[in-house]
Amino acid sequence: MPLPLVAVVGRPNVGKSTFVNRIAQADEAIVHEMRGVTRDRSYHEADWNGVPFKLVDTGGIEMGDDDAFQGSIRNQAIAGANEADVVVFLVDGKTGINADDEEVARILRKTKKPVFLAVNKMDTPNREDEMWEFYQLGLGDPWAVSATHGHGTGDLLDAIVETLREIELHEEDGEGEQSINVAIIGRPNAGKSSLTNRLTANDRSIVSDVAGTTRDAIDTHIVHEGTRYTIVDTAGLRRKSQIDEDVEYYGYVRAMRAIDRADVVLLVVDSTLGLTDQDQRVAGYALERGCAMVIVLNKWDLVEGPEAKAEIRERIADRMMFVGFAPVIAISALTGKKVDRIWDALDTAYKNFSQTIPTNKLNTWLAGIRESGHTVTKGKVILRMKYVTQTGCRPPFFTFFANRPDVVTDNFERFLENRMREAFDLEGTPIKMKFKKKD
Structure with a gap:
């Protein structure tokens, strides 16, 4: 089953990324006082009362700005709301409603998606008297929250999760397969x-x-x-x-x-x-x-x-x-x-x-290396390669057993890698090697 999407929208600097980080219990969304920091939609997994979902952090919506990015940011935010199952419209409880809030509310009133109006920066609990002006946005009862301190976010999440439980999600073809x-x-x-x-x-x-x-x-x-x-x-x-x-x-x-x-x-x-x-x-x-x-x-x-x-x-x-x-x-x-x-x-x-090369093929290849006579000498010491096996993948990891692994040089490692790539299909992937002592 695909995870339901909850889009967080609103004008710039109302605390969307702070809110997302609070709900996702992570610091994945970039938080900064500079306007327009969140430009693209970003997705963050969250869970509340056993119900998993994805939060979509969107760029701030401003309707009348000439910023080079603002039109794209606005489109990204609207697209995020359109693809979501539930929308959280975040407004600033300290500055009150402005023209951008009213325009966003007008757009959201036309959507058929459930919309939760969250009034952020209500850092002092039980101050509902400060909420009345937000009813004029026409999006139902506002929810007082503090993304910074966490006040009110639990009650809001209870309501969101209850709504998500009622939404029928269709399992996508191939969902659950490895990506x-x-x-x-x-x-x-x-x-x-x-x-x-x-x-x-x-x-x-x-x-x-x-x-x-x-x-x-x-x-x-x-x-x-x-x-x-x-x-x-x-x-x-x-x-x-x-x-x-x-x-x-x-x-x-x-x-x-x-x-x-x-x-x-x-x-x-x-x-x-x-x-x-x-x-x-x-x-x-x-x-x-x-x-x-x-x-x-x-x-x-x-x-x-x-x-x-x-x-x-x-x-x-x-x-x-x-x-x-x-x-x-x-x-x-x-x-x-x-x-x-x-x-x-x-x-x-x-x-x-991701591949695993059979051990018998690796040791047939290693026998050819030994027969070629290419090895490492140090004084009277001669490196003798005994055995090789693949001990990991993603990327492929090979362990070589030798009499004196301490004399293996970088040049000899490169030689082995080049010969291995000639013998096996390893295009596109790095490989790792380890040398262990075997008498």
């Missing part, structure tokens, strides 16, 4: 959100040519040709020393969390700028965390001439040797050209990331 977690990563403004929208066939992530638009990591659950994927669009990763705003730092942390739970990462590189140190750093983050990887050269249609394209590919091969296992795909997220090739690359990387 491949895919994090779309890269430096700011490389085209990650455009690629997310192209892969998910919707516009849930806000697309802008202003670097740093995506500040939260956004989950989208989709099914493509019978396979379930969770696509995560992340904030662009920069060096921590280059991160000035607190908010951008929180987005950086969120992106790192997304990489931590990813099976496969799509590293998006802006082809018009070529490979940069930041791209290498981002790839390093994913490699440290053992993720499978596909390198996506975005904006390929804007690179002029075969010589320029060949130079970019050579630079990738040279400077990304440490993730040489990752296939490289050239696309245009904006036009959709060759984006479909990503699905096959994702599936291959995940299959190899």
Whole structure:
């Protein structure tokens, strides 16, 4: 059964993210006094009295603002309300009603969804006399809450959960099957959100040519040709020393969390700028965390001439040797050209990331290595490889038993990895090796 959705909407800075964190009992939603911090919808699992549901934290709705992002934020918030089963309309009890509140109320009165009007920042309990003005919004009885202190949130949740129990949810086809977690990563403004929208066939992530638009990591659950994927669009990763705003730092942390739970990462590189140190750093983050990887050269249609394209590919091969296992795909997220090739690359990387190679095949391969005579010597010590077995997957982990594992060098490890990749299909996935003593 899919979890029911509860969307939290309202104008900026009324405490939506604080409210979401209070209900979800987590610090996943970014909280900051700066207006417009929450731009995209973000999803957070919660539970009350044994009833699980998902909270949708939305960008603040303002109707008459010329902010570069405000139209998109407003559309995201309205879309979040439209897809939800229950809507919580949060208003500010300290400032009272303004024109934006009235306009949002007008929109919500037209929806057929259950709407709960929550008056936030009511930090002193039992002050119902301050609530009367909110009846004029025409959304029924207001609920006095304090997202910061928790006052009133339990009563509101009781009512929300009672409503959710009455809502009939239809089990989606394939629900409960394993989903491949895919994090779309890269430096700011490389085209990650455009690629997310192209892969998910919707516009849930806000697309802008202003670097740093995506500040939260956004989950989208989709099914493509019978396979379930969770696509995560992340904030662009920069060096921590280059991160000035607190908010951008929180987005950086969120992106790192997304990489931590990813099976496969799509590293998006802006082809018009070529490979940069930041791209290498981002790839390093994913490699440290053992993720499978596909390198996506975005904006390929804007690179002029075969010589320029060949130079970019050579630079990738040279400077990304440490993730040489990752296939490289050239696309245009904006036009959709060759984006479909990503699905096959994702599936291959995940299959190899999850595979288990039989022990007898591994030791047949190792016998060939021994027969070649390639080993390590240190003084009178000669490394003798005895046995190998796979002791883990996601990514594949191999344990080698040898007489003197202490003499194994980095060069010899690279040699073994290269020979193993020649013998077995390990495209798209890193591998790990461990050496143990066996007399």
